[in-house]
Amino acid sequence: MKRRGLVKQLLLFCLVGFVVTSVYNSIVSQVNELNVEEVTAKSTTKRILNFIPSTRTSPKNKFKINCRKIIEKDKDEIDRATALMRVSPPSRLQNGDYINATQDCVHFRKSFRYDNYPVTNEEREFPIAYSIITYQDVDQTERLLRAIYRPQNLYCIHADASSPDSLHRALAGIADCFGNVFIVSKKEDIIYNHMSRLKADLNCMSDILSMPQKWKYFINLPHQQFPLKTNLELVKILKTYNGANDIEGIITHGRMMPSRFEFSHKYVNGSWKRIGKRTSKLPLNATIVKGSAYGVFSREFVQYTITDKRAKDVLKFMEDVKSPDEYYWATLNHNEVLKAPGRYSGNPEKKPWLAVYASWGGRDRCHGKYVRGVCIFGVGDLNELVSKKELFANKFYPDFQYLALDCLEEYIYNKTFSHLPFETFYYKQLPFIRKQ
Known part of the structure; x- marks a missing residue:
C-alpha cells in the first residue's frame, strides 16, 4: 500500500512538472513569435494574472475590492469599486503620522513591509538610482x-x-530609517516651467554620484508616478539597454513648442515674460530637441551631465528657455556632436520611448479624467496599464479614483512573489539599444 501511494505521488509530481513546463514554454514561445502590438491587452493581462498569487492585498484595500477582477475588466467589480469611492474617502496617513511612525524605524520598516521582498542575486548586482521629486x-x-x-x-x-515644515520632517524621518535613502543636499524652490525643476534632478544626480555604490542606471520620478514593472523586471530591461539611455525626442517643429526656446523668457512676479528673440546658440552647432522631463539615464550619461563642459554649456543655454527640463535631456541625447554616452544617433521620433506611459487627450483612452491634457488614471485603466511595455505610469491622484493606485500597488506587490518568466525579446529589438 505504501509503495502504491508513493507511485501515485511520483506520478502526480511528474504531471505537475509537465504542466508547469508546458505553460512556461508556451508563454515564452508566444512572446518570441508574436509582435507585441498583436497581443491584446486583455489576453496578456489574463495570462499574467494566472501566475500571480492573489493571497496578498494592498494594506489600503479596506473594502476588500477584488483587484484581480478589476484588472481583468470585470464590469460588476469596477462598478462596485466606483460606487464605493463615491461615498467613502481614501484612507491616507498625514505628515504627523509619518513623523511619529518613524520614531521607531524597526517597527516602521516592518509594518510598512519594506523588508518583505525577495531579492535575487541578479538584482543585487544591478543597483538602480532614483530621484523622487515631490x-x-x-x-x-x-x-x-x-x-x-x-x-x-x-x-x-x-x-x-x-x-510645509511638516512635510520636510516627515520625509526626513522616512529617509533616516534607511541607509540608502536620503534627502537632497540642496533643495530648490520649484517653479512650474522654470529651471528650478531641472536643477532639482541635477542636484540629486550630483549627490548620488558622490555615493560609493556602483549603481548602473538613474531614473527620475515625480511622486505621482507608479511602477508598471517589478524591480527584477526593471533590472532585466535595463541590462538589455546595455548603457543606452531611454529619453524621448521630438524634432517636428510644430510639436516642439518653438516659442519656448526661440524667445528668451524670464519669470517675473509670478508670471512668465517673453523678453525678446533669442540670439545665443547651442554649443557645437547642436540642434535643440524636445522631450520629457523624465527618462532612464545610464550612469555614464549622468556623469557626463554633471562634469562635462559640453553638457554645462547646453545647461547655460537652457537658463532662459521655458520648461528647460523638457529640452535639456533630449538635446543632450540626440545630438551626435555633443558625444553624450548612451546617445541615440537616428531619428528620435522613429524610436519608442518607454520610461513613462502617459495618456494624452485626443491620443489615448482614459477611464479617469483629464487634467491639463493628461489622464489621471482610474480603475478602468488598469487592464491596459498592466500590459504596457513602459516602465512607469503617470499619473495618479490620491483623492481621485484612489482604488486604481491601491490595485496597481497590490498587483506589483504580488507579482514580485510570482515566478512568472519575464521575456526581454521586445526590448532587445528596440532601435536605441546598443548592440554588444
Whole structure:
C-alpha cells in the first residue's frame, strides 16, 4: 500500500512538472513569435494574472475590492469599486503620522513591509538610482518609495524648499530609517516651467554620484508616478539597454513648442515674460530637441551631465528657455556632436520611448479624467496599464479614483512573489539599444 501511494505521488509530481513546463514554454514561445502590438491587452493581462498569487492585498484595500477582477475588466467589480469611492474617502496617513511612525524605524520598516521582498542575486548586482521629486502628499510619495525600494538601490528625495515644515520632517524621518535613502543636499524652490525643476534632478544626480555604490542606471520620478514593472523586471530591461539611455525626442517643429526656446523668457512676479528673440546658440552647432522631463539615464550619461563642459554649456543655454527640463535631456541625447554616452544617433521620433506611459487627450483612452491634457488614471485603466511595455505610469491622484493606485500597488506587490518568466525579446529589438 505504501509503495502504491508513493507511485501515485511520483506520478502526480511528474504531471505537475509537465504542466508547469508546458505553460512556461508556451508563454515564452508566444512572446518570441508574436509582435507585441498583436497581443491584446486583455489576453496578456489574463495570462499574467494566472501566475500571480492573489493571497496578498494592498494594506489600503479596506473594502476588500477584488483587484484581480478589476484588472481583468470585470464590469460588476469596477462598478462596485466606483460606487464605493463615491461615498467613502481614501484612507491616507498625514505628515504627523509619518513623523511619529518613524520614531521607531524597526517597527516602521516592518509594518510598512519594506523588508518583505525577495531579492535575487541578479538584482543585487544591478543597483538602480532614483530621484523622487515631490512638493506635497507624503503618503503618496512613501507609497512610490516602498514600491521601488530594494536595499541595494539608492534613493534621493527632493521636496520643494517652500513645502510645509511638516512635510520636510516627515520625509526626513522616512529617509533616516534607511541607509540608502536620503534627502537632497540642496533643495530648490520649484517653479512650474522654470529651471528650478531641472536643477532639482541635477542636484540629486550630483549627490548620488558622490555615493560609493556602483549603481548602473538613474531614473527620475515625480511622486505621482507608479511602477508598471517589478524591480527584477526593471533590472532585466535595463541590462538589455546595455548603457543606452531611454529619453524621448521630438524634432517636428510644430510639436516642439518653438516659442519656448526661440524667445528668451524670464519669470517675473509670478508670471512668465517673453523678453525678446533669442540670439545665443547651442554649443557645437547642436540642434535643440524636445522631450520629457523624465527618462532612464545610464550612469555614464549622468556623469557626463554633471562634469562635462559640453553638457554645462547646453545647461547655460537652457537658463532662459521655458520648461528647460523638457529640452535639456533630449538635446543632450540626440545630438551626435555633443558625444553624450548612451546617445541615440537616428531619428528620435522613429524610436519608442518607454520610461513613462502617459495618456494624452485626443491620443489615448482614459477611464479617469483629464487634467491639463493628461489622464489621471482610474480603475478602468488598469487592464491596459498592466500590459504596457513602459516602465512607469503617470499619473495618479490620491483623492481621485484612489482604488486604481491601491490595485496597481497590490498587483506589483504580488507579482514580485510570482515566478512568472519575464521575456526581454521586445526590448532587445528596440532601435536605441546598443548592440554588444
